[in-house]
Amino acid sequence: MSGTSLDGLDIAIVHADSMRSHYCTTVPMPGDLKCAIEAIYLGQATNLRQIGELDHRIALHYAQAINQTLKAAQVSADNVSAIGSHGQTVYHQPEGPWPFTMQLGDANIVAARTGIPVAADFRRMDMAVGGQGAPLVPAFHQAMFAGCQHRAIINIGGIANITVLKPQQATLGYDTGPGNMLMNEWIEKQKGIQYDESGNWAASGRPCEPLVQELLLHRYFAANPPKSTGRELFNLTWLTPYLDQYPQLSPADIQASLLELTSRSITLSLEQQQIEAAYLCGGGCHNHALVRRLKAHNPKVSIATTQALGIDPDYVEAIAFAWLAKQRVGQEAANLPVVTGANSAVILGGLYRASANSTRK
Numbered sequence: 355m356s357g358t359s360l361d362g363l364d365i366a367i368v369h370a371d372s373m374r375s376h377y378c379t380t381v382p383m384p385g386d387l388k389c390a391i392e393a394i395y396l397g398q399a400t401n402l403r404q405i406g407e408l409d410h411r412i413a414l415h416y417a418q419a420i421n422q423t424l425k426a427a428q429v430s431a432d433n434v435s436a437i438g439s440h441g442q443t444v445y446h447q448p449e450g451p452w453p454f455t456m457q458l459g460d461a462n463i464v465a466a467r468t469g470i471p472v473a474a475d476f477r478r479m480d481m482a483v484g485g486q487g488a489p490l491v492p493a494f495h496q497a498m499f500a501g502c503q504h505r506a507i508i509n510i511g512g513i514a515n516i517t518v519l520k521p522q523q524a525t526l527g528y529d530t531g532p533g534n535m536l537m538n539e540w541i542e543k544q545k546g547i548q549y550d551e552s553g554n555w556a557a558s559g560r561p562c563e564p565l566v567q568e569l570l571l572h573r574y575f576a577a578n579p580p581k582s583t584g585r586e587l588f589n590l591t592w593l594t595p596y597l598d599q600y601p602q603l604s605p606a607d608i609q610a611s612l613l614e615l616t617s618r619s620i621t622l623s624l625e626q627q628q629i630e631a632a633y634l635c636g637g638g639c640h641n642h643a644l645v646r647r648l649k650a651h652n653p654k655v656s657i658a659t660t661q662a663l664g665i666d667p668d669y670v671e672a673i674a675f676a677w678l679a680k681q682r683v684g685q686e687a688a689n690l691p692v693v694t695g696a697n698s699a700v701i702l703g704g705l706y707r708a709s710a711n712s713t714r715k
Contacts, residue, residue, distance in 0.1 A: 361382075365420060367429055394408075409458040420464070440474075453481055457475065465708040473704070492517040504519075508635070509635050513531070518627045525693065526627070530619050536590070537550055618651065631656040688701065
């Protein structure tokens with residue numbers, strides 16, 4: 355699993371019966387590959403040849419990382435029933451007359467280079483039957499984390515998303531808005547580093563309440579689910595006109611304001627859904643400043659990570675796509691129409707089988 359943060363490829367080897375992890379690791383994204391993907395995110399001019407070549411390059415990186423991980427874990431490819439490959443999202447447009455989503459990382463190449471069947475392209479079948487193609491992970495959350503509480507699973511990656519689990523009620527799930535993405539882009543622009551470790555830089559600044567309030571007026575935050583979003587909506591190009599109105603703010607104050615935007619937009623959902631316990635996962639759960647703000651905004655909500663539920667918070671999404679692969683191999687539906695807005699529950703993704711002449715590299 356590689357998300358919009360582009361911080362690396364999360365790989366989880368799991369037991370198919372219990373979905374418990376056997377071995378997990380993160381393989382860094384090569385710098386040149388990250389730059390090529392970011393160029394598309396930033397709307398730089400590109401063409402079909404560049405898209406096709408990037409599709410191939412990402413797939414080669416995935417296959418090499420998977421093979422290296424299997425070797426490190428001392429697991430034979432012959433013992434792996436399938437790979438669940440999300441691919442790298444480069445554009446997600448769930449609204450409008452021509453909705454589509456695009457993930458790169460050719461599954462044919464991954465299958466050929468690993469010798470393992472690959473389940474991939476999970477989102478487009480949901481969109482084909484009227485859904486947003488996202489979020490897909492709530493179905494896995496429902497299978498693994500449902501309990502007797504009004505419980506939320508909050509993944510804070512580049513985008514933050516929430517799954518709402520209530521006894522005897524339909525599972526809900528949607529993107530709440532920016533997670534780490536704007537904070538990561540801002541600190542990279544200002545300091546040339548990829549992320550704000552523990553949120554220390556944000557904690558050194560003071561959030562600007564008028565700026566935060568203006569950002570929260572964006573139509574996305576008031577929209578009812580099903581809804582999903584991405585870099586297409588929330589990015590520095592979108593943010594810059596707002597920042598221009600506050601020239602007195604220091605870069606650290608802006609970082610603090612972006613952290614506040616993430617915490618407040620998540621809090622809106624926690625309040626609306628009357629959540630009793632929230633379990634965090636994704637890179638944002640290591641942002642101590644963000645976690646402190648979430649706890650300050652939600653004093654009546656018990657907040658912990660998914661480690662309290664038995665799953666490493668860094669690999670929940672990677673394990674979820676292993677689960678989606680299991681569903682695809684078993685020809686079981688894997689979307690939740692109430693979450694994505696699809697007309698029906700459907701089998702997600704295609705299955706790309708390795709040929710007898712596959713070469714593991």
